[in-house]
Amino acid sequence: MEYWRQCAMWLISCNVLPANHRVTADSAQVFDLAQTLRDGVLLCQLLNNLKPHTINLKEINLRPQMSQFLCLKNIRTFLMSCCDVFGVKKSDLFEAFDLFDVRDFGKVMDTLSKLSHTSIALQGGFKPFPTEESLKDEDIYNNLKDLIDENAPEDEDDLYAAVYQLEEDDAGGEIYEDLMRTEQQPPLQAEVDVRSCCLTEIKQTEERYTETLESIEKYFLNPLKKFFSAAEIDKVFVNIPDLVKVHKSLMVDLQDSILNKNALNLYQIFINYKDKLLIYGIYCSRVEIAIAVLDLICKEKEDVRLKLEECSKRANNGKFTLRDLLVVPMQRVLKYHLLLQELVKHTHDAADKTNLKIALDAMKDLAQYVNEVKRDNETLREIDQYQRSIENLNQPLISFGRPKGDGEVRMVSSVDKRKQDRHIFLFDVAVIVCKRRGYNYEMNDILDLNYFKITNNPTSDREGKKWCYGFYVTHQQGHTGFELFFKTRELKKKWLDQFEMAISNIRPEKANHNSHQFKMHTFERITSCSFCHLLLRGIFNQGYLCLKCGLGAHKECLGRLGLCGRTDPAKSKSKESTPPANSGLPRMVVIRDYSGIPCPHCGPPLSIHAGDVIELMFADLHSSWWQGKILATSKIGFFPSDAVRPCPCVPKPADYSAQPW
Incomplete structure (x- = not known):
């Protein structure tokens, strides 16, 4: 049996891979095994299967997705534990890039073989490999580096189910069930x-x-x-x-x-x-x-x-x-x-x-x-890992939002056309451009995506050649822009999708619908969407805030909100100071007291008491906050929309046709 197949069978016996995994198929190739192990998650789980609690699952990244940084961190955590806990010699360990870039997958399997022969693995009753002579055909490993870049990993949620279940158990699932059992x-x-x-x-x-x-x-x-x-x-x-x-x-x-x-x-x-x-x-x-x-x-x-x-x-x-x-x-x-x-x-x-x-x-x-x-708390841990690994970075990464991915890129400046190999970290609103320094990175530049646009460049694509698949990152005010090149067409597509999504989040299509001015925003207080009334979720960049009227909304709800209540602040101020004698604005009667708590996020609160008559200045049926003026005192502010009802004693029918609600 081939060496890599014996390695795969050992991983199955250790309950890391399911018995029906694709590596067991007659048509399977060594590439299938390399791709399965590449993010380091299953290797860390392997150590926990051989010796429980070897690695705290909180210290690894179970869903590294597009992040080269997080994959490498998982692999290095595995290698360190092999040495510190299982006693594998450093000289018998592969290097992180041997696996991630599949530079030397034979060395990766050699390390796993050494691990299978350790006393801890043997005491667990796991039979080591290789169990029989096998031809180590170096030729089959030579093109793995190209294959790994050209083939996207399959969706293997079932493969990771055991790891996620252990994470769930670690989060108290079994304890809860035990306590609640009737x-x-x-x-x-x-x-x-x-x-x-x-x-x-x-x-x-x-x-x-x-x-x-x-x-x-x-x-x-x-x-x-x-x-x-x-x-x-x-x-x-x-x-x-x-x-x-x-x-x-x-x-x-x-x-x-x-x-x-x-x-x-x-x-x-x-x-x-x-x-x-x-x-x-x-x-x-x-x-x-x-x-x-x-x-x-x-x-x-x-x-x-x-x-x-x-x-x-x-x-x-x-x-x-x-x-x-x-x-x-x-x-x-x-x-x-x-x-x-x-x-x-x-x-x-x-x-x-x-x-x-x-x-x-x-x-x-x-x-x-x-x-x-x-x-978001898991994301904050990831951001902290990035922060500690990027030198020369003098501002908190959290200000740039959630990480969207990181990896190697070839950058060509629009000014001097120089080609530079860099490692980029893409966040919600910025790109951190770095040079790799061993295990760490040195920050060279920060591209604020608020000022850039993304344009595909299909003419750069040259089949069969590396680093020829690119798109433009162009500054909207004519400053230095870049063309980013990636190893393969597949990598370019992934990155282009992520960049376009980031720009779409910064400048959503419906951001200015009905005269609003919505911007991505971190809400300090728990806030509900002004349209669907569901919560804006998470810790940061939960949704969008209108800079004019103060409404909050989900991205998908932006085009559904009524007219903005503050389309012209100057006119609004003029109206407030000198209202016409008969404004025709609808009047409401207060049905319950409101003293300013909770405080509205859209402006100053208006303290009201049951029986007060209020002249509405701004009201949106989809908003929980309305703006108005108490007729008796001329005080102006915001109050809960459910604290009032239409006034029954208006001398003549009010004309509501001009109102946004």
Whole structure:
């Protein structure tokens, strides 16, 4: 059997590759194996399979996608662990580029063979390779470098499923299921009984989860106040007390609905609690830091570690540690939409089903928001890795948004036509141009994409030649531009797509629709889209802000908003200072008090009281904030649109035809 096939069979025996992977096909080539291992993810998982917890999955990048930097980091993490944990000699290790560029895949397999013969691998019962003589035909490796550039990897989510499952387990999935487990009920056939089981599960799991939160506060947070500083309490427990308050209240409301009201108002409870549950954004942003701080304290302070063991015994007979319990809230908040989804499936009353679907959408929106916060926190870790690896960079990379990819490129300046080999990092709004310096990079230039346009150059493409596939990055004000060349047609297409997407995000097609002026924006507060009312998700660059009227929106909602309320600030100011005696503007009566909290993001708040009459100055049916003037005091500002209704005592019908809403 060929050497590479024996290597593949060993990886299958180590449960890294599935038994039906394409490398086992008769038509498979060594290239298929090289491409599968190239991003380093499965190699890191291999070490964890040979010796559990060798590599912390948080320290590797499970979805490196277009990033050469992240792939190389994964490979180097694998190589370091081979040496430090498994005792493989440095001289027996391949170099990172031997795998990533497939410069010497034979050396990669030699390293894996040495790994298979280590005592740790043998103790695990994994038979080493090669098990038989095989001809190491160097010729079959010679063109791998060309093949790897010319062939895009297939979508292999199934291949990574085991790795992602381990990541999920690491995030507390099993602990959550154990805590929420209820007594098995006998199977019931009637549909009404299935629905009843769904309701019971919602109630019981909320009771158990609330009990878990209370136990964290009672058996860990309060006793540890004597051992932790106030800052440490804040870092480790984040906002657990706030979660306790919200869920105690939610639990009571769910119990009342299910036990006393036949769950008829259940949908309204979830809709009402959506905003309260947004505090999970804070928890999810800080829970990893919380666990890291807890680990450090336990390592440095023996008395605290012993106290934590004592707390665990009191809380749950030592079954779960505080570290275990801290990951449970993340699991719970992502379960509500799944519970409601099952309930909707087994609800047949049309009105109930419609109402529950509204609640389901609200909980889906919440789950997507939390997941996006999680992803953005992973992205922040990636950005930090870039930041520490790029020398001569004097500004924070986070100001450029999310990373879109990095890799090698040949740049030709529009001024002197010089060709330069560079490594670029593409972000939402900028390109960082670097020279490679060993494992690190030196920043040469920053291209602010706000001032550039992208144009394809198909005439540069020359089949069969490298570095002949390019497109233009042209400065819109005539400053220095570049033509970027890539090794292959496939790489060029990937990069052109990413650049065009970045420009589309910076200057979306509908940015100025209906006189608005939308720009990509990082919202400091949790904000909903002014059109669809779903959340703008994530930590940074969540959506778009109109610089004129202050509305926030998703990119896909930009063309659906009504007229901008501040199309001409000068005229607006003139109108405000000297309104005509009979303006014809609609008047509204206030139906509830508003004192300025929450504060509108579009302008100064207007404090109003029930009974006040307000003359509208700007109102968009899709916006939650309107602008108006109190007739009695002439004060002007913004107020919630649901705090008013049309005034019943207007002396003559108002003409609404000229209003944007």
